[in-house]
Amino acid sequence: MNQDKKCPSCGATLVFNPGFDSLICQSCGHKEVIPELVSKVPVLEMDFLTAQNTASHDWGMEAKIVQCRQCGAETIQNKLQLSGRCPFCGSNTVDSFDAMGDLMAPMGIIPFKITENRALYIFKDWIKDRFLAPDKLAQNAQLNKFYGIYIPLFTFDTLTVNRYTARCHGDNKTWFKSGKYQFQVDDFPVVASKQLTGDKLLSSVVKDYWTREAKPYSPDALAGFPCEHYSIGLKDAWNSCGPDMQFYLKNETEKHESGSEYMDAMIATDYYDLKYKYLIVPVWINSFFYDGKLYTIVINGQTGKINGQWPKSFGTLARKAVELFF
Numbered sequence: 001m002n003q004d005k006k007c008p009s010c011g012a013t014l015v016f017n018p019g020f021d022s023l024i025c026q027s028c029g030h031k032e033v034i035p036e037l038v039s040k041v042p043v044l045e046m047d048f049l050t051a052q053n054t055a056s057h058d059w060g061m062e063a064k065i066v067q068c069r070q071c072g073a074e075t076i077q078n079k080l081q082l083s084g085r086c087p088f089c090g091s092n093t094v095d096s097f098d099a100m101g102d103l104m105a106p107m108g109i110i111p112f113k114i115t116e117n118r119a120l121y122i123f124k125d126w127i128k129d130r131f132l133a134p135d136k137l138a139q140n141a142q143l144n145k146f147y148g149i150y151i152p153l154f155t156f157d158t159l160t161v162n163r164y165t166a167r168c169h170g171d172n173k174t175w176f177k178s179g180k181y182q183f184q185v186d187d188f189p190v191v192a193s194k195q196l197t198g199d200k201l202l203s204s205v206v207k208d209y210w211t212r213e214a215k216p217y218s219p220d221a222l223a224g225f226p227c228e229h230y231s232i233g234l235k236d237a238w239n240s241c242g243p244d245m246q247f248y249l250k251n252e253t254e255k256h257e258s259g260s261e262y263m264d265a266m267i268a269t270d271y272y273d274l275k276y277k278y279l280i281v282p283v284w285i286n287s288f289f290y291d292g293k294l295y296t297i298v299i300n301g302q303t304g305k306i307n308g309q310w311p312k313s314f315g316t317l318a319r320k321a322v323e324l325f326f
């Protein structure tokens, strides 16, 4: 698999073509559809409890781990690829390792839908509103270049039984109600990237993927796009989502059980039949240093949602900057 990524017409290297579920030759334009990405086969869900024994470690390609000396990010890349630059911080000082250890391979992928040009357009529109952007940034040539990367995402399915005790209000009365609500959770997402989840602005972009559109993993989709090494393992991902899951289930329970009255529920949940998927999902990243601090802007590579960090102080004109960049 994935050995032959050369163009049959001209011999140049094929790269993944965002938005088209295909590989493309950048010299002659030859295209090859990636069968996995156009298949109707759903991504399999795996049993959580036996994950250790059943998870695949086959990435379908000769892969290496590339570690950034500046920010510590670890990405997985095809061995044949030159690993020049860290997609998270732009640093050129990276080390690569051949040993992949027992790193789980993804079961599914959400391919890039947003092209780099489209990402730039979205960015241009977005910074129009950051009117306090400093003019020093205008000189930063990095700003008009986005880097595509896949980040790791676990999704969880589980049957929940929620026992609740609730205080209800309606018709100027307050009363208590308790009961049991059974609810099937489908594709609850947990981003396994430490690089993008530490910051609220950035994590807001990578939380919302249409996971139903995930396709079976193909190493061809990684042609030209690195993939972040998951820094949160499967078990830790499940353990860490407790508070978010409880918040979600409390809402679902209240929605379903309240009828017309307002209800404030306390719930206790039992989880059954826990299943997971390990997906890799696309983001466009732009990072730049300003006054010694790293700023990052991310765009969801499937939906186009954008958010990011931006220097706040200073006076002058982003509009000027916009004119300069584009």
Ligand SMILES: [Zn+2]
Pocket: 007, 008, 009, 010, 011, 012, 025, 026, 027, 028, 029, 030
């Ligand atoms: Zn070609």
Ligand SMILES: [Zn+2]
Pocket: 068, 069, 070, 071, 072, 073, 086, 087, 088, 089, 090, 091
């Ligand atoms: Zn880095």
